[in-house]
Every structure is written in C-alpha cells, then in structure tokens.
Amino acid sequence: MSQVVTIRRAAAPSVKELTVISGKGGTGKTSIVASFAALSQNSVLADCDVDAADLHLVLEPHVLRRHQFAGGKRARIKLGHCTACGKCEELCRFDAILFDGPGNGTVKKTFRVDPVACEGCGVCAWFCAERAIEFGPVVNGEWFISETRCGPMVHAKLGIAAENSGKLVSTVRTNAKRIAEERGLDLVLIDGSPGIGCPVIASVTGATLVLAVTEPTLSGLHDLERVAELTRHFGIPTLVCVNKWDLNPEVCERIEARAQERGLGLAGRVRYDHAFTEAQIRGKAVVEYGQDGCAADLRAVWATVEAHLDGSARPTGEEL
Amino acid sequence: MKVAIASGKGGTGKTIVATNLAWLAARNGQSVAYVDCDVEDPNGHLFLKPRIEDSRPIGWLYPHVDENLCTQCGLCGEICQYSAIICLPGKVLVYPELCHTCGGCSLVCRPGAIREVLRETGKLETGSAGPVQFVQGLLNIGEAMSAPLIRQVKAAAPEADLVIVDSPPGTSCPVIESVRGADLVALVTEPTPFGLNDLKLAVGMVRAMKLPFGVVINRAGFGDQETQEYCRRQGIEILAEIHDDRRVAEAYSRGGLACEAVPEFRACLEDLLALLWVENRTAPGVAASEVGL
Numbered sequence: 001m002s003q004v005v006t007i008r009r010a011a012a013p014s015v016k017e018l019t020v021i022s023g024k025g026g027t028g029k030t031s032i033v034a035s036f037a038a039l040s041q042n043s044v045l046a047d048c049d050v051d052a053a054d055l056h057l058v059l060e061p062h063v064l065r066r067h068q069f070a071g072g073k074r075a076r077i078k079l080g081h082c083t084a085c086g087k088c089e090e091l092c093r094f095d096a097i098l099f100d101g102p103g104n105g106t107v108k109k110t111f112r113v114d115p116v117a118c119e120g121c122g123v124c125a126w127f128c129a130e131r132a133i134e135f136g137p138v139v140n141g142e143w144f145i146s147e148t149r150c151g152p153m154v155h156a157k158l159g160i161a162a163e164n165s166g167k168l169v170s171t172v173r174t175n176a177k178r179i180a181e182e183r184g185l186d187l188v189l190i191d192g193s194p195g196i197g198c199p200v201i202a203s204v205t206g207a208t209l210v211l212a213v214t215e216p217t218l219s220g221l222h223d224l225e226r227v228a229e230l231t232r233h234f235g236i237p238t239l240v241c242v243n244k245w246d247l248n249p250e251v252c253e254r255i256e257a258r259a260q261e262r263g264l265g266l267a268g269r270v271r272y273d274h275a276f277t278e279a280q281i282r283g284k285a286v287v288e289y290g291q292d293g294c295a296a297d298l299r300a301v302w303a304t305v306e307a308h309l310d311g312s313a314r315p316t317g318e319e320l
Numbered sequence: 321m322k323v324a325i326a327s328g329k330g331g332t333g334k335t336i337v338a339t340n341l342a343w344l345a346a347r348n349g350q351s352v353a354y355v356d357c358d359v360e361d362p363n364g365h366l367f368l369k370p371r372i373e374d375s376r377p378i379g380w381l382y383p384h385v386d387e388n389l390c391t392q393c394g395l396c397g398e399i400c401q402y403s404a405i406i407c408l409p410g411k412v413l414v415y416p417e418l419c420h421t422c423g424g425c426s427l428v429c430r431p432g433a434i435r436e437v438l439r440e441t442g443k444l445e446t447g448s449a450g451p452v453q454f455v456q457g458l459l460n461i462g463e464a465m466s467a468p469l470i471r472q473v474k475a476a477a478p479e480a481d482l483v484i485v486d487s488p489p490g491t492s493c494p495v496i497e498s499v500r501g502a503d504l505v506a507l508v509t510e511p512t513p514f515g516l517n518d519l520k521l522a523v524g525m526v527r528a529m530k531l532p533f534g535v536v537i538n539r540a541g542f543g544d545q546e547t548q549e550y551c552r553r554q555g556i557e558i559l560a561e562i563h564d565d566r567r568v569a570e571a572y573s574r575g576g577l578a579c580e581a582v583p584e585f586r587a588c589l590e591d592l593l594a595l596l597w598v599e600n601r602t603a604p605g606v607a608a609s610e611v612g613l
Contacts, residue, residue, distance in 0.1 A: 022330075023360075023361050024330065024331060024361060024363070025329065025330010025331040025332075025489040026329060026330045026331010026332055026489075026510075027330075027331060030514065050492075051490040051491045051492040051495075051521070052328045052329055052330075052489065052490050052491060052517075052518040052521055054329070054513075054514040054517055054518065057513045057514060057517055072401075073401060091423070091427065093421065093422055093423055094422075116496060116500075116528060116529055117500070119420055119422065120401055121401055121402075121420060121422030121424055122399065122401050122424065123399070123422050123423065123424040123427065126399055126424065126427075126428070127427065158491070158492060160491070160521075160524040160525055160528045161491070161496055161524075161525050161528040161529060162492065163492060163493040163496075165492045165493070166464060193490065194330040194331075194360075194361070194488075194489050194490070195358075195360035195361060195466075195488060195489075195490075195494075196360045196361065196459070196461065197360045197459065197463070197464055197465070197466045197494065198464035198465060198466075199492070200360075201462070201464050215331075215573075216573060217572055217573040217575075218363075218366045218573065218574065218575040219335065219361075219363040219366060219572075219575075222361070222363060222366060223361045223363070226360070226361055226461065229461040230461050230462065233461055233462045234462075247569060247570070247573055248570070248573040248574070251573055251574075277512055277542065277543060280512055280513055280514060281512065281513060281543060281544055283513070
C-alpha cells in the first residue's frame with residue numbers, strides 16, 4: 001500500500017456510454033433503460049433500437065428538432081425509356097427487377113424495380129444502355145432530438161421496410177454524445193436492439209460498458225453466450241442482469257455461473273413482477289411506478305452499474 | 321405452403337409458435353420443414369432438438385484484385401456504393417465486411433483483374449427432428465450483415481407440405497429477407513404498449529411487401545385489450561389468441577415443447593394450424609380462435 005489516490009472528476013468529464021442489449025428479444029431492455037433514465041441525474045438517452053423503438057412510449061418525448069435520414073440509394077426505371085432489353089434483370093443479384101411494368105408504346109411490358117428488394121448497388125443503372133434507370137439517394141428514416149422528464153433524448157424511426165439501420169444507429173449515437181458534451185452531461189444511456197448483427201454492432205462499438213439483460217431460459221442462456229462473444233470480440237466490459245430470475249432459479253444460476261466463467265460481471269437479478277408490465281401500460285418507468293418488488297431490484301442493479309461506470313468497481317467482476 | 325413467423329418486438333413468442341406448429345403438423349402426418357432464419361440468435365434447435373446431419377460453411381462473394389492485371393482505372397471504386405473497394409494510387413483496397421456482393425466491381429473491370437472469392441460468414445446446418453426436417457443458419461460473431469446468409473438458408477429449405485420460417489425480430493433487412501415469398505406471415509405479438517407499437521411497424525412492413533398476414537396474440541389477458549381493438553379497427557385477422565399461462569413459460573424455460581406440457585396450448589395451436597390452410601386470405605377475416613376447455 002503506497003498511497004491512496006482519489007480520482008476526482010475533471011472539470012470537463014469525458015462522456016461515458018452505457019449500452020443495454022440482450023441478444024434475445026423481449027427480456028426487458030427498454031423498461032430497464034427507462035428506469036435507469038429516471039434514476040440517473042446526468043444522462044442523455046439514445047434509443048438505438050431504430051427498427052422497433054419503444055422507449056418513447058414510456059418517456060413521452062417532446063420533439064424539439066426532426067431530421068430526415070438518407071442512408072442509401074435506390075434505382076428507378078423510367079417507364080418511357082425502357083426498351084425491355086432485360087440487362088438489368090440479368091445483372092441484379094437481389095431479385096429486385098421485375099418484368100411487370102406497363103407498356104410504353106415501344107414495348108408491351110417494361111421492367112420495374114421492387115423498391116423493397118433493391119439493395120441500392122446501382123449496377124442496373126450503370127449498365128443500362130438506354131440510360132433508362134435513375135439512381136439516387138432516398139430518405140429512409142427520420143431522427144429526432146427531444147426533451148423528456150428524464151433529460152434529453154435522441155431517437156429515430158426507420159422507414160417502412162427500409163435498410164441501413166446500422167447507419168441510423170450511428171447517427172443517433174453520435175448526436176446523443178454531442179448533446180451530452182454540449183450540456184455537460186456525463187452519460188449516454190443507449191437502448192440497443194436484439195441480435196448480434198449490424199445495428200447491435202453499431203450500438204456497442206466503443207461503448208464504456210455493456211449491460212446484457214437476459215432471462216432464465218435456455219434461449220436466454222444460449223443468446224447470452226453469443227452476446228458475450230460479441231462484446232469480447234470488440235473488447236467491451238460487460239455486466240449481466242437476469243430479469244424475471246425467479247421464473248427458473250436453476251437456469252438463472254447456470255447463466256450467472258457461465259457469465260462469471262466468461263469473465264463477465266454480474267449486475268444483479270430482477271424478480272418476475274407484474275408491476276414491470278403495469279408500469280409500461282401506464283406509461284411510467286418501473287421505478288416511478290413503485291418502490292418495492294422489481295422496482296427495488298432495479299435500483300440495486302442501477303447502483304451496481306453506476307459503480308462500474310464510475311470505475312469504483314472492476315469491470316469484469318473479478319472482485320478481490 | 322410457406323408460413324413465416326415474425327414479430328416487430330422481440331421475445332413475443334415467435335419460436336414457441338414456430339417450433340410447436342412444426343411439431344404438431346408433423347404429428348398430424350404433414351411433411352414439415354422448420355427453417356430458422358434468426359441467424360443472429362437461432363433458438364429453434366433448443367426445442368426441436370434435431371440431429372444435425374450436415375454442417376457446412378456458407379458466406380458470400382467479395383472481390384479479390386490481381387494487382388498484376390489492374391490498370392488503376394478506378395472504375396471499381398466508382399461503382400461501389402458501400403466503400404468496400406477503394407482505389408488509391410498504386411493500390412486497390414478491399415474491405416470484405418462492407419461488401420454487399422453486388423458484383424459491380426468485377427463487371428466494370430475491363431482488364432479482368434477482379435475475381436470474386438467466397439468469404440465464410442456463417443454456417444448452414446441441416447438435419448431432422450423426428451419427422452420434422454430442420455434447417456438453420458448461424459452468423460459468425462462480429463459479422464454485421466445477416467440478410468445474405470438468410471437468403472441461402474431459405475434456399476436450402478427442402479420441399480414440404482408446410483415450410484415454417486422462423487424470422488428474427490424487428491422490421492428491417494433481415495426480417496424482410498426472411499418473410500419475402502411467404503404465402504402467409506403470422507405476426508406474433510403480446511398485448512402490451514410495446515407489443516402493439518412494434519406490431520404496427522410490422523404490419524406496415526408486410527403491407528408494403530403486399531404479403532398476406534394475420535396476427536397471433538400471445539399471452540392474451542396479460543396486458544390490455546388495445547391490440548384486439550387495433551386488429552378489429554384495421555380489419556386484420558387474429559389467427560390465434562394464446563392465453564397467458566405460466567406453464568407455457570416454464571416449459572419454454574426448460575427447452576420443452578409447450579404442446580406436450582399444456583393441453584390448452586396444444587388445442588389453441590391445432591386451431592391455428594387448421595387456419596393456415598384457409599384460402600383467399602386477402603379478404604380481412606375475424607376468426608379468433610380461443611383456447612378451448
């Protein structure tokens with residue numbers, strides 16, 4: 001023991017990012033983020049589950065600014081110019097060219113682009129000898145800067161059947177961080193999406209800490225393994241929280257043991273409690289709706305997470 | 321008959337419905353294929369417990385540049401919309417993980433310096449779970465794009481009376497790829513505000529794709545009545561209402577088939593199975609099958 005060093009917060013603290021993900025869907029991510037938002041005093045919220053965003057249902061954001069999101073391009077065949085040569089159909093690898101467009105005087109039927117299947121590669125437009133294919137950016141979503149009773153929030157809505165959710169996630173995250181810096185807030189709370197693919201990768205890379213919310217089922221255990229592998233791949237410290245733990249205490253223990261074997265920390269358990277859903281139905285965060293039961297569990301989980309964010313606990317759960 | 325089981329919100333019970341339907345249909349003597357397209361987190365195998373007979377790497381093509389043939393014309397970098405191939409003086413850089421495998425670069429390359437090679441991004445597994453033919457895809461960890469993998473998983477599905485496609489949650493590219501070409505999409509939801517909000521997004525998606533669809537309300541009686549109201553107002557067929565039952569959740573938590581453990585659940589899915597074969601599904605119907613007993 002040489003000396004005790006007290007780490008003080010610098011005048012301009014760097015912004016930390018906590019991403020809540022789960023692998024398996026429906027484990028309670030969004031309800032947990034809403035409760036964290038109510039408990040933390042200094043955070044900006046980022047709803048990065050852009051293709052099924054729900055946080056706004058609880059936090060009722062007042063939208064201050066809305067922006068269009070143009071994350072990709074689309075091809076469109078100009079009806080009058082198409083000679084039905086079929087080159088576009090031959091080259092498209094996404095089955096996005098259909099031979100069911102109306103006639104145009106020259107040919108009885110023309111080709112048409114299925115906008116849902118179009119991947120925006122532009123190959124058809126490049127090789128169309130008649131220059132009959134327009135290719136340009138499309139608006140495929142919107143993102144918002146809002147104010148909520150728990151602080152500022154950045155959220156988004158991906159267009160119907162649109163793609164590029166990863167880019168939209170990055171847009172939401174970048175702006176949430178910028179707002180935190182501008183307002184001197186020290187935490188961005190990120191609500192992630194299920195899975196381990198593109199939007200999840202965009203929401204966890206470079207985060208300070210990941211909280212993986214799981215449930216005591218074999219699916220929960222299986223998906224947690226995949227999430228743990230993902231955060232290890234990107235080198236992000238990860239804590240695990242088992243929601244509805246008492247539905248199957250035995251599987252809960254297996255999950256926690258497995259998490260520790262993999263070097264993940266434990267953030268605590270949340271009991272199965274109907275108040276979890278009742279709060280959602282009333283448009284409240286669980287900790288705003290009640291004090292006992294799952295609300296008390298969530299306060300304890302938040303205290304653990306906050307301690308890890310502050311660096312006063314080891315990120316991997318290897319307590320001495 | 322190809323039925324896709326999808327949902328906007330995760331954790332509403334897609335896999336419970338998909339695996340139990342496959343099991344029931346097979347018991348009733350139909351030939352059944354179960355195709356797990358949730359390649360990021362496939363879970364159907366936990367319940368159907370298949371014997372995997374074949375497991376092989378799958379992936380997609382990306383460009384490989386032969387620098388000896390390259391004339392530095394720069395066209396490949398120009399056509400690529402994904403910044404997956406970038407031409408610098410004296411060198412062409414390729415970023416395989418950004419490649420959407422459109423083939424544009426190799427098409428524009430006049431000297432033929434670009435050859436497409438396979439990059440492994442996941443696994444395709446096939447086998448059987450009793451009478452159910454089983455197919456699943458598994459995305460490698462750290463890979464971002466699951467849609468090209470899903471396309472290959474679907475292509476590997478065997479012929480059967482009933483093909484059940486278990487889709488990932490959400491409404492974006494992987495889901496679109498999973499449900500595309502289905503004869504019917506069953507959107508599984510739960511009667512909560514989150515469930516309803518995400519159901520509306522999923523309905524928007526299947527309508528944009530012009531696919532016949534209906535709704536399965538799981539854990540009915542657990543939340544509120546808003547979802548039923550919404551379906552009624554929109555003229556959306558409720559294919560089944562599965563009542564909230566802790567025994568179903570418990571069977572699920574152990575990796576068991578709820579059909580075997582809970583007779584009421586089984587009766588409800590028998591009704592759902594019968595409804596799948598109803599023809600002329602374009603007309604809005606109101607058949608709500610309740611759990612009998």
